[in-house]
Amino acid sequence: MILLMQFCVLGFATAPFEIETPAMPDPIPAPWLTYHLAHPGPSKAVPADPNCAIYYGGKYHLHYIYQSHGASFAHVTSDDMVHWEWQETILTPPLAGHGMFSGTALLTKEGKAAIIYHGADSDRNHIAFAKNDALSQWTKPMAVEPRTADGKPADMRHWDPDCWRIGDTYYALSGGEDPTIATSKDLKNWLFQGVLFHPDFPADLGVAREEDVSCANMFKLGDKWMLLCISHGLGARYYLGDFQDGQYLPDHHALLNWAGWDLFAPESLLTPDGRRVMWAWSTPGVFVDQRVARTKKFDRLMEELQSGIQSLPRELSLDDDGMLEIRPLRELTQLRTHQKEVEDITIKSGDTQVLEDMEGDTIELEVVFDAPQASEFGLRILANAKGENGFKIASGTDRDTITLDYVELPFRLKDGEDLTLRIFIDKGMIEVFANDRQAAVAWHEYEPENQHIALYANGADVKVNKVTCWSMKSIY
Template sequence: MRRSNPASPSAGGRSMTPIATSWTRGEPIAMRRTPSGMRLLVAVFAALAIATETPVRSIEPGTVVGPALGRSADTAESSARVEPEDKPVGDKTLVVWVALGRLDQRGGSALTLEDPRDRFDAIVFGELAPRKWMAGSDGFTRTQRDQSAAAEETEQAGALTQMAAVHQGRDITLFRDGREYAKHTIAGQPIEFGPRSVVVIGKRHRRAGEPCFLEGSVDDARVYDRALAPSELAALRPNAASGPNDRPWAWWTFDDGEAKERTGRFLLSQLSGGARIENGKLVLDGVDGTLIAKSGRPIAIVDETPSRPDPVPADWLTFHLAHPGPGQAMPGDPNCAFYWNGRYHLHYIYANQDGFVFAHVSSADMLHWKWHPTTLTPVRTEHGMFSGTGFLTKDGKPAIIYHGQGSGRNQIAIAEDDALERWSPPMALEPRIAPGQDASKIAHWDPDAWWDGTAYYALSGGSPGSGKPPTLFKSGDLRSWDYLGLFLTRDMPDVQPDEDISCPNFFRIGDTWMLLCISHNKGCRYYLGDWKDERFTPRFHARMNWRAWDCFAPESVLTPDGRRVMWAWCNLGTPQTGIQSLPRELSLPEDGVLRIRPLRELESLREDEAVSERIALKDGAAHRLDGLAGDAVELRFAVELAKASEFRLDVRCGHGGDGGIPVVIDRGNGTLSLGESRAPFALKDGEPLELRVFLDKNVIEVFANDRQAIVASHPMTLDHGHVRAIVRGGDAVIRELRSWRMRSTYATR
């Protein structure tokens, strides 16, 4: 996720010998009812896809096919999406005839139906309870956790068993050989699976953590788009229809020696790892054997452009960047920042009907953002868009590196236009492993990359829960990569063993190097250290997040005047999703203490300035600060604390001081707190307190003496926009208080 200067580092990818894969095509789809001018194109591109073994990306005249991921070559207008005529599958039945290789295996799937957003329903063996079948689902959201009533599997290894999962409304019933095995009612809503869903056999789901592979064989696998009755299940036999009305929505028999799907709904079936077809069965090795089936149907690409509704909801933010829809930015990581041709470009993740995509915004000042068409999407890349960074190639072209969600690899693409709306087809980062190198530590995960003047480096983070550290790779051309080994020479003593390094962003700052990153259980953090001999040795570590995921998934850019500016995703539970922190300027002066300042361009939003001086505060007495009410405000305090041990501001409170959120400087404990968040912060002897407080509807950001920053949210009503101050442990003086109303950044510019 992070870079616009060509002389900054990072590293990416996981190193393993590439897994051999094979693809089987199903029957060509029948001609669809389309406008007359498109019928021939549909047939031609469908045939071309089968002949070239390359998924079709577009069928619209004028739309770039193959070489570029982006908008129409000749027009900015988007076409209507051509989807299969299938309706989304709600009620359904998964049926599989499976023979387990051993009964002590855990967590593999006999049959999984998964959508582009990683939501899935599956028939899983032994994940929560050993030797027991269960209805698997994403995050166990539709899984029965108490499986004490379910019987343990006792069939001898190799014995064929029919397992079925019937989903009807909120009820899920498992059947074993036609008899009810387990039943439960889910608390939430069932998932509908659309035409871009995939079928997975062997691996529990595409992004599953180990153990996740099934050992055994599958004789027949089916999905029905309705809930079958017990009598219908009992009448089913493998590799044969039970009658003229037996019409599976998807069906694999493996009798042809291939993984062809019989209905033609899934034209692409991929075998990977230790998966093979043998004697009319899909044989899975339990190590990495997997079948993944995709639609492979031609799709006309539509470029949606996020936009704010009219009228804008009253509680939407005024000067923070946030996702306006469609879909939700959950996660909403900022990614791939550039300064290019006079504009700043930033991407962030959101989810739409295609899965996880990159929104694209640009700005002349990092405040007034314009949304571009969303062109980095799974329908073009064949995978979801997860965290990554931007960098410049040795030829000075913008490039991105990111994790291809669902692909198991990090991916690289190069811009093909100056608007950064069209991109080359992604290249998977497949590292070469030299004899004697240990590739077991590589976790293809959130990457960063840079050109240092002689070579490209790519940094791959360590995925959460894997226990794997970040690893480093090197290339001369962005295509051939060598594995260099571990990125860090050591970790710091205040970093917990279960912390991963994700969303990495590595760059020079001052005379040292900074690794900006997160751990999923602690949020945004950073290292300072030395980059030498293709290794990073950290000397210092600190945190930038103090509660939950308030400050998460950082990204940064280098401005033309040499400033390092960062954003972070603020997951605050607010009405809007995808909220980005105010841009923060980072610098590292000679004293080695990181400075964190609000972007100086924010001052251009100020209006209606009010100034107060020499406000005396008595120990323990509350002082209401009048004239500061408003829903989009900046406050700037210079405070002489003298002997006072605590300075407190209650912001967003009622006229009488009720219902606010406290901002507290506790000199005794050396902390700055905002609501429930508490960060380390200490004033030097005699140093005045300098606070900048930004209030944007229900989001609050506080900057203290350019050395600490904190963000939180607080419910706000129109009568709760006041501020009061309290000191304890002695008297104090607010030497100067300046306030401004802040103009909207969503005005046309």
Template sequence: MQTIIHHHTGMLHRISPTTFVAARRNEETCAMLGSTDPLRPCYHFVAPGAPAWPFDPNGCICWKRRFHLFYIFQNHDLPMMGHSWGHASSADLVRWTIHPPALVPGPDDPEVGIFSGCALLSREGVPTLVYHGVEAGTCIATANDDELIGWTKSPHNPVIPEPMKPDDPGYGVYNVFDPHVWREGDRYLAILGGRVKPRDEFDTAYLFESRDLVTWRYLHPLYEPRPEWTDAGDDCACPDFFELRGQHVLLCISHRTGARYYLGDYADGRFHPRKHHPMNFPGGSTFAPETLLDDRGRRVMFAWVPEARTQAAQERAGWSGVMTLPRVLDLDARRQLTIEPTCEVESLRHHERRLDPFNVGDGENIRIDDVSGRNLELWVEAEVTTGGRFGLDVCVTEDGGERTRIVHDDAARTLSIDTTRSSLSEDIVRPFPNPYDPKVDETKGVRDVPVQTAPFDRDGQRLTLRIFVDGSILEVYANGRQCVTQRIYPTRPDAVGVHVFGDGGSVSVSRFDAWDMAK
């Protein structure tokens, strides 16, 4: 019999080969359906089964020279949507092997679902997952093998119970929600995301300490909210806290606005943010970021890229749930965060096209005849006239009926993705706030925002764009300083063209390289 660990208080639960094969066949069927769908990304990580919502990356860890990615998916045969953690591993961050689910809520478990969390090495060197158990609190599980296939849940779960009633310890004092745990000296520290108690307004994270990962003591909020940066309705969810070149980064989301980060100083259990920056912008699709530290010292980030089409459209497609490309976070000499795709992404390139330098006249739109496709990387470097605009159209039809426009506006100091004409489908919605939920609700102020605009100042440098088109996902990296991510849904088979354009002055394009991309 195939043995799969479902981790109820450390017991082994056996699943018959028939059951396992049926589950695998369902995943393969969905994958086959998706493989004929030009909107399904081919070189981004996609949920291997049926539509996944949410699809947060969790528990990312580099262990024994292999990258492990855990993620939320839904098993609808279980109660309460059956939120569980799937598991994939890779030697190179871009080609993934799917493993059996790592964490599943069982009938004897205190939790009814597995929500966001993290991974760390215990003091004994054992990989350990820490997660939010729905209707329970903070829970832990430890690895049974070096492949991280089998996990044993702690019999002490929840190690930090969620206070639900007025007489529960911590009620009205702290949140017990998405955990992030790290080792500091001879103790473990945990932050649990949420809002400021007791009014549940403005974001914060609550700090706990433990000597053994089982018994925890509440200390105080990790940081004080800054109303000049965030609103009363914002929260701190999916937190990830780490050191980067002498500074500390608190990476998290607000459910209202998406991925974001604080940059500041940390000492004596207190975090003092100096800067706050969004990583998602109105109309965009970057959510639930998670990082790992690899054996080269790189801080590698993934994020969920929610769908921008209705739930019904996702069900018809038979798939949903996409991650960003792996991204390296760093700080430059000015202590500004930089963001670039990992170098491993370059191994997906083939069929290189390299154009000679050329100029784009004021008001000119040029079709790049040698470059087309739905699964591309483009590398473009250009000198943009001061106060001018330069950009590219991708996924362009012959008559221009569909196109997605990428624009750098030097005068406005912005980088934008305009999806106004990206799709003829009526199923598309780019909601804001609440970018994870593709619905418009004007009574709650949730609107459709077709143009995502991010701040971007070149500081007089040459413009460098790295653009990744993959089915229905678009990632644009600018000078290593900004990244804008968007979902697009071209409907026509001829939506494969690439154009460049400029206005407000001529543009000198010194580099234009293109590759088809495939695993």
């Protein structure tokens, strides 16, 4: 629905303009993804960073950047984080007075929803407060202007912000290289505290203290504070650590992305039952030079797929050793249909076995390898009828990675450990979760007749305890 109106929903009058509500075309193009959230148009979603996610007023709310009168926040709502409904685009330059760039949502001390974000072309970060439970009306944006203890404007970069609360104090991060932090009691008056990272930032963390911190999202995860973010050269990544002397001291850093912008601009929310759930923008296109270059370009996919593709929602938690666990959102199981399974398969070394009556390009697979000892084993998906070509997923003993075609995903099996892979195939988009502690997004161009699944092994026989396959229903 497109309306021509004069609006005051952000607290001030504006000139008439068209309010856009993104909508799926009818019919939906055949190559489009079926169970990933992706922008339907009519405008393009470039970039398509997810932003300002929150559970509020009995609904899940997610915003993402797209182009409508400039950089705007599309607004989608859901009861289950699986099926989404587009709302009117209210957070847009004609109403806000600036474009909408990276930001997050928060609950105030009073339990009201607010958003903090970077105002494109304003050189400032801004806060706005929801005026209703539907998040369809907002106050006029208010610039975040930290001052030093002597009342002078802070010498800082105003860039991708985040805001969180510890006790009765709000903390606001401003991103970029060596990000800064400010504090407030009321979200209006901000005291500049200096750089975010503690002086004892570990030299052996595997990343420089000055690395770009953009699309930042800080939250408590277990007994750690997690900083979910990107650098523009690396894509999605995270720190785990704690606050010391008012500054963030990480003790762990790892990537969530290993090729191009396959996973970029992460954002998360807290569910009513206490789960931390994240999304990230995923695109086969690369717009700047990457330190994690991709060997494939996927030009045809870029022409066929929707713009603004979001990854499947992931549940984040910490294990007993304080390491990150990553699982697909449990609500995704409601999309499963037509279950098929086969048990107790032995793949002889050097053999390839095509699974009968298991194929498709809109499916979920769960494959359990029994403590494998082969130097290489795995499967090929979207393969031909002989199990050849296709997208290879490979592991092996004494390996520190799982191969996902063009991606080497850091992962090592423990002694005697089974390997459980959950594989989501949605046309040319593939997501793989390994033993709940690693996950990746990848892409594959395939011919429509190549939808077969084949298991293989080299160096030793491999036993497969079970393969389960489900067709996945559309979310649209």
